[in-house]
Amino acid sequence: MTIGILCAIPEETKAFGAALIVKNKHAIGDAVFLKGALEGVDITLIECGIGKVNAAFAATVLCDHFRCKTLIFSGIAGGIDPALHVGDVIIADRLIQIDYGKFQGGDIMPYRPGIPPLAPPEGEIGYLLPQILKKQLSPLLEVALPMWEDRMPKISFGTILTGDVFLNDSARREILFNSHGAQAIEMEGAAIAQVAEKFGAETIIIRALSDLAGDDSHLDFVTFAHFAGQSAAALVIKTLQLLA
Numbered sequence: 001m002t003i004g005i006l007c008a009i010p011e012e013t014k015a016f017g018a019a020l021i022v023k024n025k026h027a028i029g030d031a032v033f034l035k036g037a038l039e040g041v042d043i044t045l046i047e048c049g050i051g052k053v054n055a056a057f058a059a060t061v062l063c064d065h066f067r068c069k070t071l072i073f074s075g076i077a078g079g080i081d082p083a084l085h086v087g088d089v090i091i092a093d094r095l096i097q098i099d100y101g102k103f104q105g106g107d108i109m110p111y112r113p114g115i116p117p118l119a120p121p122e123g124e125i126g127y128l129l130p131q132i133l134k135k136q137l138s139p140l141l142e143v144a145l146p147m148w149e150d151r152m153p154k155i156s157f158g159t160i161l162t163g164d165v166f167l168n169d170s171a172r173r174e175i176l177f178n179s180h181g182a183q184a185i186e187m188e189g190a191a192i193a194q195v196a197e198k199f200g201a202e203t204i205i206i207r208a209l210s211d212l213a214g215d216d217s218h219l220d221f222v223t224f225a226h227f228a229g230q231s232a233a234a235l236v237i238k239t240l241q242l243l244a
Contacts, residue, residue: 078213
């Protein structure tokens, strides 16, 4: 069984470095899927591009064409939780699409995608990491990542928000944290989970913080994306070892 690995941008893909062995390439649409191995584990990797539609396309191909039963995203994100710092890593145990829902009272009320956004949402609006899989991944919390600015990056499970926006606003960041108690925000994860659910596949989203989604996030992203991408890639390789 092949595991599908997704990245959105070159900084995330390049972070695997020499650990990624490419055996052959498959062009489907305008995307190139790389068949190969990471640390001896068979994988298919795709740099899908930014945003939910690109991620959903890539996830569909991985599940349908390559028959992947596990999809792992390796990449970076903006921090939402004020207790976190650049370099910290979040493993999603809950994914919420924040731009699907109902606009009311000056803001969006998120719903689970596909649920008519009419009556107040009932039940879980996000995609949850199964407890069995969460337990299997728990050793990741003890991985020692390279020091960053004299501190050891923190690794934790948490809620990650997904939406087709780059958050560059401190006030909005505070609102999202107060509304959802989220740890990070990005642009692909929950879309991958939505597709994977349709195929009965597992979704593992690993995000290292390149910025704190505030007024300076566009500057921090450029400065720290490479470092954060390497942290995420290191944990993805550990994840493959745990799954194997």
